[in-house]
Amino acid sequence: MSERETAPTLEISGLKVTVGAKGEAIVDNLDLVVEGGEIVAVVGESGSGKTMAARAILDLLPSPLTVASGRIRLAGEDLVKMAPARLRRIRGAHIGMVFQEPMVSLNPSMTIGRQMAEGLRLHTKLPAAEIRDRILAMLERIRIPDPQRCLSAYPHEFSGGMRQRIMLASVMLLKPDLLIADEPTTALDTLVQREVLDLMVELARENGTAVLLISHDLGMVSHYARRVVVMQAGKAVETGLSGDVLRNPRNAYTRRLVDALPRRGAARSPGDAFGGALVELEDIVIDYPGRQRMFRRDPPKRAVDGVSLQVRRGETLALVGASGSGKTTLGRSLVGLLAPTAGRIVFHAEEGGETRPRDKIGGGRDTQIIFQDPYSSLDPRQRVFDIVAEPLRHARDMNRGQRAARVREVLAEVGLGEDFAARLPHQLSGGQRQRVAIARAIVRRPAFVVADEPVSALDMTVQKQILALFRDLQSRYGFACLFVSHDLGAVEQVADRVAVMQDGRIVETGERDEVFDRPKHPYTRALLDAAMLLDRRFAAGGSESAAERHTA
Amino acid sequence: MIATVFNLPRLRLNGLIGGAIAGILIFLALFGPALAPYDPLALDLPARLTGPSAAHWLGADEFGRDVLSRLMYGARTSAWIAFSTDLFALFAGVIIGVAAGYLRGWVDRILMMFNDALLAFPGLLLALGIMAVFGASRGGIIIALGIAYTPVVVRVVRGTVMSVREREFVEASRVMGNSEWFTMARHVLPNCIAPLLVLATTMFGWIVLAESALSFLGLGVPPPAPSWGNMLSTARPYVNQAPFLIVYPGLCISITLLGVNMLGDALRDWLDPRMRT
Numbered sequence: 138m139s140e141r142e143t144a145p146t147l148e149i150s151g152l153k154v155t156v157g158a159k160g161e162a163i164v165d166n167l168d169l170v171v172e173g174g175e176i177v178a179v180v181g182e183s184g185s186g187k188t189m190a191a192r193a194i195l196d197l198l199p200s201p202l203t204v205a206s207g208r209i210r211l212a213g214e215d216l217v218k219m220a221p222a223r224l225r226r227i228r229g230a231h232i233g234m235v236f237q238e239p240m241v242s243l244n245p246s247m248t249i250g251r252q253m254a255e256g257l258r259l260h261t262k263l264p265a266a267e268i269r270d271r272i273l274a275m276l277e278r279i280r281i282p283d284p285q286r287c288l289s290a291y292p293h294e295f296s297g298g299m300r301q302r303i304m305l306a307s308v309m310l311l312k313p314d315l316l317i318a319d320e321p322t323t324a325l326d327t328l329v330q331r332e333v334l335d336l337m338v339e340l341a342r343e344n345g346t347a348v349l350l351i352s353h354d355l356g357m358v359s360h361y362a363r364r365v366v367v368m369q370a371g372k373a374v375e376t377g378l379s380g381d382v383l384r385n386p387r388n389a390y391t392r393r394l395v396d397a398l399p400r401r402g403a404a405r406s407p408g409d410a411f412g413g414a415l416v417e418l419e420d421i422v423i424d425y426p427g428r429q430r431m432f433r434r435d436p437p438k439r440a441v442d443g444v445s446l447q448v449r450r451g452e453t454l455a456l457v458g459a460s461g462s463g464k465t466t467l468g469r470s471l472v473g474l475l476a477p478t479a480g481r482i483v484f485h486a487e488e489g490g491e492t493r494p495r496d497k498i499g500g501g502r503d504t505q506i507i508f509q510d511p512y513s514s515l516d517p518r519q520r521v522f523d524i525v526a527e528p529l530r531h532a533r534d535m536n537r538g539q540r541a542a543r544v545r546e547v548l549a550e551v552g553l554g555e556d557f558a559a560r561l562p563h564q565l566s567g568g569q570r571q572r573v574a575i576a577r578a579i580v581r582r583p584a585f586v587v588a589d590e591p592v593s594a595l596d597m598t599v600q601k602q603i604l605a606l607f608r609d610l611q612s613r614y615g616f617a618c619l620f621v622s623h624d625l626g627a628v629e630q631v632a633d634r635v636a637v638m639q640d641g642r643i644v645e646t647g648e649r650d651e652v653f654d655r656p657k658h659p660y661t662r663a664l665l666d667a668a669m670l671l672d673r674r675f676a677a678g679g680s681e682s683a684a685e686r687h688t689a
Numbered sequence: 690m691i692a693t694v695f696n697l698p699r700l701r702l703n704g705l706i707g708g709a710i711a712g713i714l715i716f717l718a719l720f721g722p723a724l725a726p727y728d729p730l731a732l733d734l735p736a737r738l739t740g741p742s743a744a745h746w747l748g749a750d751e752f753g754r755d756v757l758s759r760l761m762y763g764a765r766t767s768a769w770i771a772f773s774t775d776l777f778a779l780f781a782g783v784i785i786g787v788a789a790g791y792l793r794g795w796v797d798r799i800l801m802m803f804n805d806a807l808l809a810f811p812g813l814l815l816a817l818g819i820m821a822v823f824g825a826s827r828g829g830i831i832i833a834l835g836i837a838y839t840p841v842v843v844r845v846v847r848g849t850v851m852s853v854r855e856r857e858f859v860e861a862s863r864v865m866g867n868s869e870w871f872t873m874a875r876h877v878l879p880n881c882i883a884p885l886l887v888l889a890t891t892m893f894g895w896i897v898l899a900e901s902a903l904s905f906l907g908l909g910v911p912p913p914a915p916s917w918g919n920m921l922s923t924a925r926p927y928v929n930q931a932p933f934l935i936v937y938p939g940l941c942i943s944i945t946l947l948g949v950n951m952l953g954d955a956l957r958d959w960l961d962p963r964m965r966t
Contacts, residue, residue, distance in 0.1 A: 472864045506864050514857035518879050518962050528865040561962050577861065 144213035146314050146347040147171040147194070152207035154189050154198065154371075163202060164190045165371040171315065171347045176338065178350040178362035178379065180394065182596040183567070186371040187351050191317050194349075195228055196221075212314065230260040233308035233346075235337075237320040239300040243292040250288030253307040260311055271310060279306045279336060297460075298329030305337055312344045319351045326460045326623035331667035334361055353596050356398045356626070359383045367391045397598040399626030402608070404633070404650055412450030414485055415585055415617045416471065419445055421480035423466050440466040441477070442641035448585065453611065453618040455632035455649070457664065460623060463641040468587045468621045472506045486584070505578035509590035511570035515562040521548070522558040525576045532581060543580060550613075551576045551606060568599035575607065582614055589621045604630050625668040629653060637661045704955035710948025718768040721761035729754060729762040729915050738931045748933050750924070756937055759915040763938070766916040768945075770830055771896045777835030779889055782842020783878070789843065790850030791873050801847070804840045812837040812895075813902055825908045834899055838892055845888050849881040856880075883957050890953030894946040901942070917941050 147170070154164035164186040171177045181187045192198050194209050194216065209216045211231060216224065236242040244252060250272060257268045269288075276284035279302045292300055301321060308316065318337060322330040338361055341348050352358045358365060359379035367375040367388065375388040386392040421444045427435025440463040448454050456464045470477050484495055484503060505528070508514035515524055522544055529540045548557060551572040562570055571591060578586050591607070592600040608631050611618060622628050628635060628649075635652040637645040637660065645658040656662045726746075727733075733745075733753035740748045747756040789800040807815065816833040823829035853859065854877055862872040901918025903909035905925075910916040912923065917938040924934035 474860055474863065504864070506861065508857040508861065510857060514861055516858040516862075516876050516880070527862070527867070531866045563962060574861075 144210065145170045146173045146175075146212060147349065148208075148210045148213075149190070149194070150208050150210075152190065152193060152209060153205040154186070154193050154202055155205040156201050158203065159205070160201070162205070162371055164193065167207070167368075167371075167373055169349075169366055169373070171349055173314070173347055174342070174345045175364070176341065176348040176350060176362045178352060178358035178365045179368055180352055180355050180358055180365055181368035182353055182394075182598060184370075185368040187368050188319055190368070191234075191319055191349060191351050194317060195232060195234060196224055197234075226260070229256050229308075229313070230311050231313050232315045232317065233311060233313040234317045235301070235304055235308055235319065235321045237323055239297045239304060239324060242304055243300055245292050248289050248291060249295075249303055253303070253310060256307060256311050275306045275310050276303075278340075279303070281306075296329075298325050298333055301325065301329075301333050302336060305333065305340065309340045309344060309346070313346055316341060316346050316348045317351070318348060320353070321350075322357075323352070323354075327625060327664060328459050328667045330357070355383065355394045355597065367394065393598060397601040399601075399630050401629045401650075401653070402631070404648070414447045415450045416448040416485070416619075417481075417483040418447070418467075418471075419481040419483065421445070421467065421470065421477045421482065423463070423470055423475065424478045425466075439641055441470070443480075444638075444641075444643050446636060446643065446646070448617050448619060450584075451611075451615040451617055452633040453608075453620050453631050455620040455622060455628040455635045456638055457622060457625065457628055457635055458638035459664075462638045464621050464638045465589055467638070468506070468589050468619055471585075471619060472504045472587050474506075484585075503583060504585045504587060505581070505583045507571075507574050507578050507586065507588045507591045510594055511567055511574055512562075512594075514574050515570055517562055519562075520558070521553070521560050521562075521565075521573055524562075524573055525580055528577060528581050544576075547576045547580045550579075550610065566599075567595050568603060571595060571599075571603055572606070575603075575610070579610060579614065579616070583616055585617045585619070587619045587621065590623070591620075592627050593622070593624055600627060601630075607631060625653075625664060637664065701955075703951040704959070707948050707950070707952030707955055710944060711952050714764060714768050714945055714948070717761055717764035719765075721764050725755075725758035725761040727755035727758040729759045730913050731755070738927060738934075740931070740933055747937055748931065750920075750931075750934055751927055754913075756920075756934065759920060760917070760937060760941055763915040763917045763920060764941070766827070766910055766914065767897055767900065767918065767942075770827060770834075770900050770910075770916070771893050773831045774834045774838070774896045775889055775893050777831060778838040778842050778892065779885070781835065781839045783846050783885070785839070786843040786846025787850050787873060787878060790847035791854055791869070791877060793851075797847075800843070804843045807836075807840040808844070812841075813899060816899065816903065817906070817908065820903070820908050825911050827910065830900060830903060830909060834896055834903075837899075838896065841892070842885075842888060845884055846881060849884050850877055853877050853880045882960055886953050886957045886960070890949050893949045897942050897945065 149167055149169040152164055152167040152169075153162055155162050167190055169177070169179070169190075179187045179190065189198060189202060193204055196216070198204070204217055207217070211227065216227070219227075243249075250269075253272045253275070254268050257263055257271065261268075263271070272288065273284050276287055281287050281299065281302070287303075292303075295303065305321070316337075321337065322333050325333060334357070337348070340346070348362075350358060350362055355365070355367075359382070362379050365375075365377065365379045365382045366373050367382065367390065369390045375382060375386065375391045382391060383395060386395050421441055422439065423441040424437040424439050427437050442463070444467060446454070456467065458464045466475070469475050471482065486495055486503065519527075525547060526540060526544045529535060529543065532540070535543065545555070545558070548554075553569065553572055553576070557565075557569070557573075562573070565573065575591075588607070592603050595603060604627060607618075620628065620631055632649045635645075635647060635649050636643050637652070637658065639660045645652060645656065645661050652661060653665065656665055731754065733749055733755070735753065736742075736745055736749040737751055737753035738749070739745065742748070745755050745757070747760070749755055750759070785800055785804070789797040789804075810818075816837040819833035819836055820829055823832055859872060859876050862876050863869075867875070897917065900909055900916065901921050904916060904919035905922035909919050909922075912919055920938040921935060921942070924931070924938070928935055
């Protein structure tokens with residue numbers, strides 16, 4: 138009994154997870170302690186085994202993986218050897234879990250009310266009315282507007298951030314001893330990410346719940362967690378207080394993670410580096426037609442509402458905003474994927490040494506696009522060489538040999554060697570795929586590239602590499618770039634100028650340093666506050682983080 | 690990696706068995722008539738409704754015709770009808786389905802209106818109606834069943850195309866300046882192949898059965914020419930006296946379907962880029 142009281146909430150010792158009984162080790166000799174009410178973060182890149190370690194706690198490992206050795210104790214009780222029936226009573230009631238993808242972790246065919254009630258019905262003997270009251274109280278607590286209506290609403294009626302809050306609420310309803318949060322906000326944009334995490338920390342503190350936070354983002358994690366465990370290739374390579382780890386990383390790998398955190402690059406001097414206007418947007422309006430109902434059509438939805446903007450030759454203009462602000466729509470209209478409802482796009486093309494404006498943007502030499510998701514932007518049936526060569530179909534002045542030579546040259550430029558040419562997309566990592574996408578975009582040496590969240594789907598260290606590569610290519614070939622992103626960290630690294638977009642309008646435009654250091658519009662300030670940028674935090678009084686405020 | 694290791698033996702087994710069965714079918718369709726021991730129409734009245742014997746290995750039917758010979762001749766008819774009908778439906782279905790799914794808008798609406806109207810009729814009823822126009826002949830059967838099964842293909846293709854066209858590599862192709870036709874042929878269609886193959890092999894089975902149903906109604910391959918379908922239907926009155934008459938063509942149809950489905954599975958896996966290294 139006394140052992141139970143003094144035992145930490147979660148204690149993992151010597152945990153080893155392998156493929157099959159004695160295959161490759163995915164998690165190797167992991168030790169981890171989470172005390173009651175404490176927030177501990179596990180940080181690592183994809184493939185480091187952090188998610189599998191978390192899943193092992195609840196016996197949720199995917200099929201060939203098994204726990205080979207080691208102990209996982211919840212308040213002194215070993216979960217590894219526990220009978221499945223007993224473990225089921227622990228899941229949910231004592232250990233809650235929040236997953237990464239809010240879009241798919243709620244059942245789309247069940248109302249929110251029924252889904253939230255499930256846990257309480259399973260683990261408590263409360264009467265239905267009491268359950269309903271508790272759910273309503275919780276929904277009010279997480280500031281869902283109109284909780285009564287929310288009970289009978291379905292998941293698709295809510296945005297990603299709302300869904301994650303609902304998910305969090307339904308897990309916390311049972312007041313578990315431990316909450317496992319696996320990349321809970323990676324799929325959300327900056328503002329929402331901040332809201333959800335703040336809410337998670339508040340709820341955990343109110344209920345005395347310990348949190349195991351899993352993430353690839355060391356910067357974000359150090360803001361919330363008291364202690365951090367850094368994992369690489371299945372092993373814990375560094376453990377310590379998050380402030381210490383961030384400021385003085387002892388391990389080489391941790392140092393690489395810290396270095397990968399976004400820091401502002403040197404500003405390129407404006408004026409002499411950039412030419413005149415390349416693309417001019419005049420009063421662009423883009424409406425999405427409303428849905429066709431039985432007898433009428435819904436009114437059109439205005440995604441972009443009177444945007445005027447100028448992109449200069451060779452510069453990177455970052456278009457920043459939350460999801461739904463219309464920034465992606467605007468980007469797509471610039472490559473001709475959709476036509477503006479009103480307004481003019483003028484492209485100052487260079488033809489035979491002189492520039493002349495024209496109203497029509499073509500593909501090919503004019504503009505190219507790099508998409509967010511490297512998993513769906515490459516045709517799974519094409520080999521890398523063919524993917525990169527395809528834009529050259531329209532280069533009439535090049536013969537076969539020249540095209541092949543150009544493809545090889547571009548592949549080398551993006552850091553993919555000869556042997557990548559014959560590979561298929563599924564044989565590449567996320568970073569490598571995005572390199573292929575970049576190669577495809579620049580193979581015709583376009584004057585203008587639209588990059589739509591090009592690094593949001595990648596690990597921090599890979600993000601850093603891709604952004605560096607991008608900037609390098611840009612200074613070599615001088616293409617202008619519209620960098621669409623919600624991630625101010627990435628924007629800070631590559632942008633020359635920043636335009637902030639809210640609800641279809643541009644609310645602020647300016648040089649990068651100007652916007653980041655002296656934001657004028659309140660929305661820009663809100664975005665910057667939510668971004669948890671490293672420089673700003675170190676500048677604003679060194680190591681102060683939410684975690685330390687909470688423990689102080 | 691794990692998937693490759695686990696799937697390869699299954700892939701080989703499917704491919705091997707399916708390929709062997711399909712091979713035998715094609716062999717019979719090509720050379721069956723040359724190898725058959727008897728003329729399929731030759732009557733041997735004393736032997737009528739007798740079971741397997743040295744003279745008639747698989748027995749003789751109600752007119753004393755040799756069952757083995759009729760099966761071997763029938764293989765050509767049945768395989769030819771099923772194969773051509775399948776191709777007909779696929780070809781028409783893919784063109785209409787891709788047009789509707791990729792172009793959307795009014796093209797989609799008009800095509801799908803017709804398609805849904807056709808889908809509302811039971812396939813066999815539709816085929817019967819069309820047969821009334823083209824008459825009971827091989828060509829008539831192929832056209833009638835082909836038209837009857839096209840709407841199913843259209844539905845499947847349209848759905849797949851609509852999901853593939855939203856993928857970003859299709860947009861990337863448009864941004865490159867590729868024409869709609871090129872994008873469709875190069876990027877959209879190849880990525881629709883998996884569900885199409887499954888449908889095509891399943892449909893092969895439906896068609897063999899539909900042909901026998903048509904024969905049963907007296908609209909299939911006109912007797913006395915043998916097809917597996919009409920052998921099955923003409924054997925029905927004698928099911929008590931000579932059950933083997935119904936068993937052999939039935940077995941032929943079942944084994945063929947099994948083989949075609951296994952081959953389809955193997956083909957689908959083989960065409961999946963993730964299975965390649």
